[in-house]
Amino acid sequence: MDFEKKVTKLEKGDISYYVGGEGAPLLYLHGAGGLLISKAHELLAVNHRVYMPITPGYDGTSFIDGVGSMSELSNLTADFIAIEIGDGCDVLGHSFGGWHACWLAVNHPAKVELLVLEAPAGFRPGGKGGLDHPPDELARRLMAYPENRPKDDRPLEIIKSNRDNIRLYYHGGMPLDEELFGRLGEIESSTLLVYGTLESIVPIETCRILKEKIPRLFLHYVYDAAHTIEVDQPERLTGLVSDFLERGEAFLVNNRTVTSI
Amino acid sequence: MRFTFFHLMPWDRFSAPEEHWPVKNTYFDPVEATKLYRIYIDTMAYAEECGWDGIGCNEHHFSPYGMMNNCNLIGAMLTEKTKKSKICMFGNLVPLLNPIRVAEEYAMLDVISGGRLMAGFLRGIPHEYIAYNVNPDESRSRLNEATQLIKKAWTEPDPFGWEGKHYQFRSVSIWPRPIQQPHPPIMMSGGNEDSARYAARNHAMLGINFIPNLAKGRKIIEAYLDEAKLVGWSPGPEHIFITLHTCIAEADDVAIETLKSGANYFNSTLMNVQRNAQQIVLQKTRFYQSKKNREFFVERLKKAKSRTIEEAIFDGTVLCGKPETVVKQIKRAQAELGFGWINTNMKIGNIHNDVVTKGMELFRDFVAPEVRDIQKSPDPVVPMAVA
Numbered sequence: 073m074d075f076e077k078k079v080t081k082l083e084k085g086d087i088s089y090y091v092g093g094e095g096a097p098l099l100y101l102h103g104a105g106g107l108l109i110s111k112a113h114e115l116l117a118v119n120h121r122v123y124m125p126i127t128p129g130y131d132g133t134s135f136i137d138g139v140g141s142m143s144e145l146s147n148l149t150a151d152f153i154a155i156e157i158g159d160g161c162d163v164l165g166h167s168f169g170g171w172h173a174c175w176l177a178v179n180h181p182a183k184v185e186l187l188v189l190e191a192p193a194g195f196r197p198g199g200k201g202g203l204d205h206p207p208d209e210l211a212r213r214l215m216a217y218p219e220n221r222p223k224d225d226r227p228l229e230i231i232k233s234n235r236d237n238i239r240l241y242y243h244g245g246m247p248l249d250e251e252l253f254g255r256l257g258e259i260e261s262s263t264l265l266v267y268g269t270l271e272s273i274v275p276i277e278t279c280r281i282l283k284e285k286i287p288r289l290f291l292h293y294v295y296d297a298a299h300t301i302e303v304d305q306p307e308r309l310t311g312l313v314s315d316f317l318e319r320g321e322a323f324l325v326n327n328r329t330v331t332s333i
Numbered sequence: 334m335r336f337t338f339f340h341l342m343p344w345d346r347f348s349a350p351e352e353h354w355p356v357k358n359t360y361f362d363p364v365e366a367t368k369l370y371r372i373y374i375d376t377m378a379y380a381e382e383c384g385w386d387g388i389g390c391n392e393h394h395f396s397p398y399g400m401m402n403n404c405n406l407i408g409a410m411l412t413e414k415t416k417k418s419k420i421c422m423f424g425n426l427v428p429l430l431n432p433i434r435v436a437e438e439y440a441m442l443d444v445i446s447g448g449r450l451m452a453g454f455l456r457g458i459p460h461e462y463i464a465y466n467v468n469p470d471e472s473r474s475r476l477n478e479a480t481q482l483i484k485k486a487w488t489e490p491d492p493f494g495w496e497g498k499h500y501q502f503r504s505v506s507i508w509p510r511p512i513q514q515p516h517p518p519i520m521m522s523g524g525n526e527d528s529a530r531y532a533a534r535n536h537a538m539l540g541i542n543f544i545p546n547l548a549k550g551r552k553i554i555e556a557y558l559d560e561a562k563l564v565g566w567s568p569g570p571e572h573i574f575i576t577l578h579t580c581i582a583e584a585d586d587v588a589i590e591t592l593k594s595g596a597n598y599f600n601s602t603l604m605n606v607q608r609n610a611q612q613i614v615l616q617k618t619r620f621y622q623s624k625k626n627r628e629f630f631v632e633r634l635k636k637a638k639s640r641t642i643e644e645a646i647f648d649g650t651v652l653c654g655k656p657e658t659v660v661k662q663i664k665r666a667q668a669e670l671g672f673g674w675i676n677t678n679m680k681i682g683n684i685h686n687d688v689v690t691k692g693m694e695l696f697r698d699f700v701a702p703e704v705r706d707i708q709k710s711p712d713p714v715v716p717m718a719v720a
Contacts, residue, residue, distance in 0.1 A: 280490070290494060291493045292493065292494035292503075293485065293494065293495050293496065294497075295495065295496060295497035296478075296497070308496045308497070308498075312494075324503045325503075326503070
């Protein structure tokens with residue numbers, strides 16, 4: 073699967089994005105490491121047209137004036153949907169992208185049909201979890217199976233810049249986004265929250281918060297996956313997500329032939 | 334020192350050993366079995382009156398070796414017939430079962446019994462995988478995943494889904510959930526050092542079965558304690574069980590002859606058929622991932638058949654004799670291994686049920702009072718494993 077890199081002109085500024093696949097549109101919002109296309113994206117693109125905008129400032133792109141907070145970022149993303157996709161679409165956000173997706177869902181509910189949150193950041197009460205670990209330790213917490221990680225062709229200075237300069241730009245590193253926390257009940261979309269059984273960056277309390285606040289949320293554990301579920305268990309994640317996106321809340325009902333337990 | 338009374342519920346009236354597994358069930362007489370179940374259940378309940386701290390049973394399939402294909406049914410009866418004994422399910426063969434069902438049934442037992450469940454999470458012996466048509470190569474992997482899923486089902490406050498390698502569930506929220514918090518103590522088998530380490534990593538109690546000698550038991554326990562330390566907890570004697578064939582009579586020679594006869598039936602008749610099936614599984618699959626463990630298991634089976642009772646007594650791997658003798662044997666084994674529990678198996682093969690009952694009363698009157706205070710320790714509280 074080849075994803076095509078494009079640029080779209082929005083009122084506030086240009087957005088780079090990758091797009092590929094055929095089917096219903098799916099907006100993918102990347103994590104704090106920037107966009108690294110992996111097997112999971114390819115699997116999602118089998119049945120979806122996957123749009124993957126690059127958050128301004130990441131991966132060598134420029135920041136946009138007037139877009140300096142999570143809320144403003146979500147407004148920009150809503151503009152992106154309006155220009156490139158249409159009225160609305162399903163949205164999948166990983167980590168920082170999950171935080172981003174929640175803002176999009178509260179600020180622009182009509183733009184978000186089904187919502188998938190993959191280990192979302194932004195809801196870490198008491199500062200539990202987080203990315204502040206020595207490099208080796210952080211790598212272990214990010215991925216249980218780093219051998220699954222796709223080859224990263226991005227220049228080292230961009231990877232470093234993603235990590236060191238941009239990570240805190242939109243939210244200042246706040247562990248718990250109090251403003252968004254107070255508005256989570258406004259999320260109208262059916263929401264699938266996926267969480268790895270080996271997760272140690274996003275604390276389990278995040279799941280408790282989201283489960284309590286978001287009215288129609290389904291918590292799902294992905295076995296044997298750390299923070300970057302899409303790299304550790306791409307088939308498990310995308311099989312689950314695709315089923316949710318295809319059947320909505322009916323995904324709870326088994327529609328496969330099962331021959332044994 | 335505490336004791337559990339373990340029962341296999343064997344079919345104890347086979348006239349001749351069968352060669353082929355599974356044994357055809359025309360040999361099974363349901364009317365006789367009705368009486369046998371009643372005797373066995375009453376015997377198990379009587380163990381509480383005789384001073385045992387827990388009553389245990391386990392799961393086997395397609396064999397006269399044990400008539401409990403779902404030991405939780407027996408456990409449920411024991412909750413009604415006893416008041417304070419631990420209900421020791423040693424245990425469910427987790428890789429063969431629906432883990433949510435295991436979580437539910439164990440939670441029911443825990444709640445009905447008022448928090449007396451000890452929950453065995455066992456992989457089973459090789460031939461059980463033929464019975465339930467599960468690939469033995471996957472046994473360890475299924476046990477890993479099912480264990481995490483069951484713990485999650487017991488402890489998760491919100492409905493959840495599970496997307497795993499072997500198990501997928503879209504919405505789980507068990508009713509009831511266990512009364513013991515964070516969950517009932519879990520017991521895992523420690524047949525060799527690797528499995529003992531696995532139990533430690535899962536913060537489980539260790540159940541040691543059929544060791545060839547006490548030195549091997551020591552190695553298994555050391556592996557358990559070492560691994561527990563690595564993952565941040567410190568098991569005490571209350572976390573370690575050893576299962577021992579036990580025969581107590583008025584005189585040593587009577588006990589030895591009784592055990593010889595019962596063990597001969599056990600090894601030559603009950604074990605014989607499944608030994609053949611086990612060989613197929615062991616030779617053709619990766620049930621044991623390492624050659625060392627496979628060879629150890631095969632060797633253990635061979636030794637169990639050929640070893641005399643006198644040799645087993647010398648090795649410290651059975652309790653057999655008059656009460657004074659058994660007291661000495663218990664003290665010796667405990668001093669060498671440092672365990673807190675002995676899981677006694679007294680219905681060995683076709684030992685007559687009245688003889689078992691008599692042995693239980695000798696245990697109550699003369700053995701338990703002498704050994705009860707050897708090792709005092711609290712109830713086993715097993716900490717939650719942290720991912």
